[in-house]
Amino acid sequence: MRAGPDIRSTLVALSxxxxxxxxxxxxxxxxxPAIEAGIAACSMxxxxxxxxxxxxxxxxxxxxxxxxxxxxxxxxEAFASIAFLDHPLVSWAELIAANAVVDLALSLVLSSFAExxxxxxxxxxxxxxxxxxxxxxxxxxxxxxxxxxxGPARNALRDALARAVRDTAAFFGPPGHDAExxxxxxxxxxxxxxxxxxxxxxxxxxxxxxAVGLTGDGDGWSLAVDxxxxxxxxxxxxxxxxxxxxxxxxxxRGTKNVAFKSA
Amino acid sequence: MAGPERVFEVFAxxxxxxxxxxxxxxxxxxxxxxxxxxxxxxxxxDWSDMWVAPRDAIxxxxxxxxxxxxx
Numbered sequence: 175m176r177a178g179p180d181i182r183s184t185l186v187a188l189s190x191x192x193x194x195x196x197x198x199x200x201x202x203x204x205x206x207p208a209i210e211a212g213i214a215a216c217s218m219x220x221x222x223x224x225x226x227x228x229x230x231x232x233x234x235x236x237x238x239x240x241x242x243x244x245x246x247x248x249x250x251e252a253f254a255s256i257a258f259l260d261h262p263l264v265s266w267a268e269l270i271a272a273n274a275v276v277d278l279a280l281s282l283v284l285s286s287f288a289e290x291x292x293x294x295x296x297x298x299x300x301x302x303x304x305x306x307x308x309x310x311x312x313x314x315x316x317x318x319x320x321x322x323x324x325g326p327a328r329n330a331l332r333d334a335l336a337r338a339v340r341d342t343a344a345f346f347g348p349p350g351h352d353a354e355x356x357x358x359x360x361x362x363x364x365x366x367x368x369x370x371x372x373x374x375x376x377x378x379x380x381x382x383x384x385a386v387g388l389t390g391d392g393d394g395w396s397l398a399v400d401x402x403x404x405x406x407x408x409x410x411x412x413x414x415x416x417x418x419x420x421x422x423x424x425x426x427r428g429t430k431n432v433a434f435k436s437a
Numbered sequence: 438m439a440g441p442e443r444v445f446e447v448f449a450x451x452x453x454x455x456x457x458x459x460x461x462x463x464x465x466x467x468x469x470x471x472x473x474x475x476x477x478x479x480x481x482x483d484w485s486d487m488w489v490a491p492r493d494a495i496x497x498x499x500x501x502x503x504x505x506x507x508x
Contacts, residue, residue, distance in 0.1 A: 208442065210463050210474040217477045308473060315469040 180355050181292055182237045187254040187345070187411045188280055189229040193243055194259040194418055195276060196222030197426055201262065202269050214312055215269070218277075221305045228302070232294045244427055244435070250417030254410040258341040260418050267327070270320070271334035274313035274379070279342045279372055281306040286363040290355075317379040335386040339376070339397065343369060344413040348403035370394045445471040446495060446506070447479055449487040462492070 200219035206212045226243070233239040250260075256276050263269045281303060288299040320331045346369040355361045373395035377383040383390075389398040406413050424430065442464040448457045460479050465471035468491070475489045495506045 208464060210465060210470075210478060214474060214477050308476065311469070312473045315467070315473060318469065319466055 190255040192222045192226040198263045253417040258338045267330035267334040270316045271338040275338035282368040286361040289362045291359040332385040339387045444492040445489045447475045449484045
């Protein structure tokens with residue numbers, strides 16, 4: 175299939191981003207504003223790790239690409255993950271921004287495979303999206319709550335959302351980059367349309383979409399600044415160089431506990 | 438930011454037609470997050486139904502009792 179390399183790179187990007195998203199959710203098992211929020215974060219972490227494992231299984235079976243998070247030796251700059259997750263999410267505002275923007279972006283991309291012709295993924299997407307429904311409800315609940323009152327919490331959330339929006343816009347890529355997958359029937363919606371759906375959803379949650387970097391565009395919303403796609407890395411779906419902090423990858427890989435791996 | 442957290446009571450049943458059981462409580466800033474938290478916290482059974490209600494919305498039907506549901 176001519177679309178094979180594009181499917182493969184999309185799967186890697188989804189898997190890498192879900193792995194890091196799971197890491198950040200897991201980090202917030204402790205320290206959120208309420209015990210209930212910590213349980214929710216822990217639960218979301220488990221599901222993201224499960225989804226990454228599922229996607230890695232498809233990569234292995236269909237593309238003979240082995241990604242085992244514990245044995246992964248790729249350097250940070252080889253990761254195909256959304257840049258917003260490159261560093262520890264140090265505030266609850268950043269965690270909510272990742273939940274509301276990054277997580278939803280992944281679900282939208284996955285949803286475009288549900289009715290597509292690539293059956294190994296189409297078969298498992300409905301179950302993944304069922305679990306992701308809770309992630310979206312969690313994000314929407316928190317964004318609406320924090321947006322309901324002016325103050326430092328709302329300012330922090332808007333700042334985090336604006337950064338997440340900018341980094342996630344790059345993940346969707348330049349217009350038309352996914353034309354082959356659409357033409358081949360592998361996906362039923364292109365990234366440009368999905369990106370606009372994400373902005374529309376986010377704009378419906380916040381009181382001032384301009385404060386998170388969005389601007390009205392006809393009936394929909396678009397990024398307030400134009401992105402220069404000349405430096406876009408199609409393999410990593412990123413505009414920015416760099417990658418996840420090595421210390422985070424070491425934690426994910428259990429680097430400090432390598433002596434116990436064969437035990 | 439979010440105002441005081443409220444207490445929510447959680448009710449569930451395993452099969453349609455079973456009596457509804459009170460299975461626990463949780464704290465949440467509003468009903469939207471209470472729904473999300475309830476489903477995640479009380480996931481020990483394969484529930485067919487689950488409801489949450491703010492504790493202060495539940496009133497006594499006993500003729501000798503009045504006021505909110507005691508903790």
